[in-house]
Amino acid sequence: MVLDDLGSSLRGTLDKLRGKSRISEEDVDEVVKEIQRSLLQADVDTSLVMELSDDISSRALDEEPPGGTTARDHVLRIVYEELVDLVGESTELPLEEQTILLAGLQGSGKTTTAAKMAWWFSKKGLRPAVIQTDTFRPGAYDQAKQMADSAEVSFYGDPDESDPVAIARDGLEATSDAEVHIVDTAGRHALEDDLIDEIEDIEDAVDPDRRLLVLDAAIGQGAKEQAQRFDDAIGIDGVVITKLDGTAKGGGALTAVNETESTIAFLGSGETVKDIERFEPSGFISRLLGMGDLKQLTERV
Amino acid sequence: KAKSLATGKVILDEDDLEEPLWDLEMALLESDVEMSVAEEILDTIEADLTGERRGFTEQTENIVTAALRDALLEVIDVGQFDFDEHVAASEKPVVIVFTGVNGVGKTTTIAKLAKYLDDRGYSSVLANGDTYRAGANEQIQEHAERLDKKLISHERGGDPTAVIYDAVEYAEANDVDVVLGDTAGRLHTSNDLMAQLEKLDRIVDPDLTIFVDEAVAGQDAVNRAKEFDSAASIDGTILTMADADAQGGAAISISYVTGKPILFLGTGQTYDDLEKFDPETLVDDLLGEA
Numbered sequence: 001m002v003l004d005d006l007g008s009s010l011r012g013t014l015d016k017l018r019g020k021s022r023i024s025e026e027d028v029d030e031v032v033k034e035i036q037r038s039l040l041q042a043d044v045d046t047s048l049v050m051e052l053s054d055d056i057s058s059r060a061l062d063e064e065p066p067g068g069t070t071a072r073d074h075v076l077r078i079v080y081e082e083l084v085d086l087v088g089e090s091t092e093l094p095l096e097e098q099t100i101l102l103a104g105l106q107g108s109g110k111t112t113t114a115a116k117m118a119w120w121f122s123k124k125g126l127r128p129a130v131i132q133t134d135t136f137r138p139g140a141y142d143q144a145k146q147m148a149d150s151a152e153v154s155f156y157g158d159p160d161e162s163d164p165v166a167i168a169r170d171g172l173e174a175t176s177d178a179e180v181h182i183v184d185t186a187g188r189h190a191l192e193d194d195l196i197d198e199i200e201d202i203e204d205a206v207d208p209d210r211r212l213l214v215l216d217a218a219i220g221q222g223a224k225e226q227a228q229r230f231d232d233a234i235g236i237d238g239v240v241i242t243k244l245d246g247t248a249k250g251g252g253a254l255t256a257v258n259e260t261e262s263t264i265a266f267l268g269s270g271e272t273v274k275d276i277e278r279f280e281p282s283g284f285i286s287r288l289l290g291m292g293d294l295k296q297l298t299e300r301v
Numbered sequence: 302k303a304k305s306l307a308t309g310k311v312i313l314d315e316d317d318l319e320e321p322l323w324d325l326e327m328a329l330l331e332s333d334v335e336m337s338v339a340e341e342i343l344d345t346i347e348a349d350l351t352g353e354r355r356g357f358t359e360q361t362e363n364i365v366t367a368a369l370r371d372a373l374l375e376v377i378d379v380g381q382f383d384f385d386e387h388v389a390a391s392e393k394p395v396v397i398v399f400t401g402v403n404g405v406g407k408t409t410t411i412a413k414l415a416k417y418l419d420d421r422g423y424s425s426v427l428a429n430g431d432t433y434r435a436g437a438n439e440q441i442q443e444h445a446e447r448l449d450k451k452l453i454s455h456e457r458g459g460d461p462t463a464v465i466y467d468a469v470e471y472a473e474a475n476d477v478d479v480v481l482g483d484t485a486g487r488l489h490t491s492n493d494l495m496a497q498l499e500k501l502d503r504i505v506d507p508d509l510t511i512f513v514d515e516a517v518a519g520q521d522a523v524n525r526a527k528e529f530d531s532a533a534s535i536d537g538t539i540l541t542m543a544d545a546d547a548q549g550g551a552a553i554s555i556s557y558v559t560g561k562p563i564l565f566l567g568t569g570q571t572y573d574d575l576e577k578f579d580p581e582t583l584v585d586d587l588l589g590e591a
């Protein structure tokens with residue numbers, strides 16, 4: 001249905017380098033241009049794209065390709081290494097007692113993710129609970145409760161209480177026999193100062209072990225400012241990318257990871273509680289560039 | 302260029318344009334205009350300007366910016382129609398169906414429009430075609446109660462087409478002016494759900510299909526607008542979350558793809574946070590002239 005033509009010109013450019021063993025500056029320029037295009041089309045922040053491509057081109061020219069490698073594989077390996085270096089491994093999540101706070105823009109997928117993560121932890125043998133502190137959005141309580149029910153995990157919320165901080169505090173107490181507490185919050189964005197203050201208060205009350213920013217895979221260049229603001233307010237330890245079952249590449253998450261010096265924890269790819277996976281860098285990078293399994297390619301080198 | 306200088310004209314060639322056009326492309330991408338759309342716009346500008354004779358006192362940059370302004374307006378100022386007049390002129394009930402991907406603000410926008418119509422003397426009924434998502438009925442129910450509107454809804458798992466159909470019958474029987482039909486969020490890659498939307502569109506045959514997307518959306522805005530338009534032809538777009546993002550390139554991408562106007566901007570989470578869309582203002586914002 002949706003034609004995925006992204007990355008095909010990058011592949012074409014790289015193919016031209018296939019037989020060559022020496023690379024000229026011109027060759028590198030051409031490849032780097034295509035990589036820029038792919039990253040920009042994946043919604044990676046424009047200035048980050050320029051930084052990355054500068055690093056890639058200087059390395060491609062400076063470093064001697066290991067004996068027997070083609071110019072193409074040499075460039076490809078550098079691209080892959082630079083991106084892996086930036087995105088890092090999946091956010092560390094020890095399987096032990098912990099409290100996780102979710103934050104993010106309106107509609108990014110926090111409530112769904114809270115239930116998904118609870119389901120994930122329960123499959124790992126831990127007892128999770130979801131705590132819904134969103135007192136603003138109509139139906140937020142029912143939505144979170146129904147999702148927690150379908151994940152078959154404990155739930156706390158209070159439709160009659162209007163203070164999210166009180167709900168968070170009461171919720172932690174009421175679910176004290178759970179091992180993993182996942183605290184959902186109302187949606188908010190960087191320009192809503194009062195709501196940013198509110199999540200600072202929730203963070204204070206909850207004192208979480210991990211604060212995750214939930215980002216829609218389709219978010220554009222605004223990802224940078226949003227991530228900065230959430231990081232300043234509560235400190236972001238990890239990112240969850242949602243809605244990867246669409247065609248968006250999720251480059252905003254790369255920007256966010258760069259801004260917050262964090263990593264990616266989970267990927268969401270559907271509306272049911274089971275549609276969650278731990279982050280894994282090579283698949284994500286392949287998607288960003290619109291190419292097949294890059295890791296395999298680079299392991300050949 | 303001696304002759305041109307003598308006559309007070311310079312002729313722009315491709316080299317003069319290369320740098321300003323590159324800068325423009327980056328500026329458009331930074332504003333979330335989709336890449337292929339940005340390139341089409343730049344091609345138009347380049348074709349317009351190459352070989353053009355201009356007074357040499359004019360900076361190439363200014364000439365390019367002026368051309369960009371025209372090109373952007375041309376994309377976004379497409380068949381702009383007045384929503385209020387359209388409602389006034391249409392046979393009642395006016396049936397409006399809202400489509401779009403998950404979580405972009407469809408349900409909230411419907412609630413805002415119910416209030417908007419109310420303020421202008423039109424009655425409306427809400428129809429919850431989202432029979433899928435957890436908490437969807439409770440969410441729209443609460444909006445309906447607060448706004449004192451009738452809500453037609455079925456059990457979770459029911460047929461969305463039947464819900465909207467019921468609401469149309471209700472409106473006919475009760476002289477209600479407008480039916481506001483919600484649909485479940487869905488990604489354009491879900492064949493089943495897109496087919497369901499096609500069916501709904503075919504059977505209900507709404508007066509207006511309004512595509513809802515968010516101003517913070519990036520490059521993917523083009524893909525989804527295209528796919529939703531082909532499933533259930535879009536008559537206009539509402540862009541939410543305009544309060545979170547001053548860029549608004551998504552407006553350009555979506556107008557370009559659908560050839561249909563942006564009607565409103567959502568500018569917050571309360572019922573009054575709905576503004577009429579003005580193409581000139583958006584272009585000024587994009588060009589940093591606001």
Ligand SMILES: Nc1nc2c(ncn2[C@@H]2O[C@H](COP(=O)(O)OP(=O)(O)OP(=O)(O)O)[C@@H](O)[C@H]2O)c(=O)[nH]1
Pocket residue numbers: 104105106107108109110111112113134137140185186187188242243244245268269270271275403404434486487488
């Ligand atoms: N296709 C798909 N839909 C998703 C995914 N994650 C969430 N959604 C949907 O996105 C919409 C918004 O999700 P929510 O969990 O309500 O988002 P939220 O961040 O809690 O929203 P607010 O509380 O209003 O800020 C819903 O329709 C979800 O079903 C995903 O990975 N894939």
Ligand SMILES: Nc1nc2c(ncn2[C@@H]2O[C@H](COP(=O)(O)OP(=O)(O)OP(=O)(O)O)[C@@H](O)[C@H]2O)c(=O)[nH]1
Pocket residue numbers: 106107137187189401402403404405406407408409410431434484485486487541542543544545566567568569570574
């Ligand atoms: N800041 C801001 N938030 C908005 C705006 N419009 C909607 N929202 C919020 O975005 C979130 C999602 O809105 P919904 O109306 O549930 O979105 P939807 O498209 O119906 O979502 P699904 O039915 O799950 O696909 C809610 O928290 C809304 O309050 C807007 O213009 N600005």
Ligand SMILES: [Mg+2]
Pocket residue numbers: 110111112134140184185186187
């Ligand atoms: Mg929520």
Ligand SMILES: [Mg+2]
Pocket residue numbers: 407408409431437483484485486
């Ligand atoms: Mg909805």
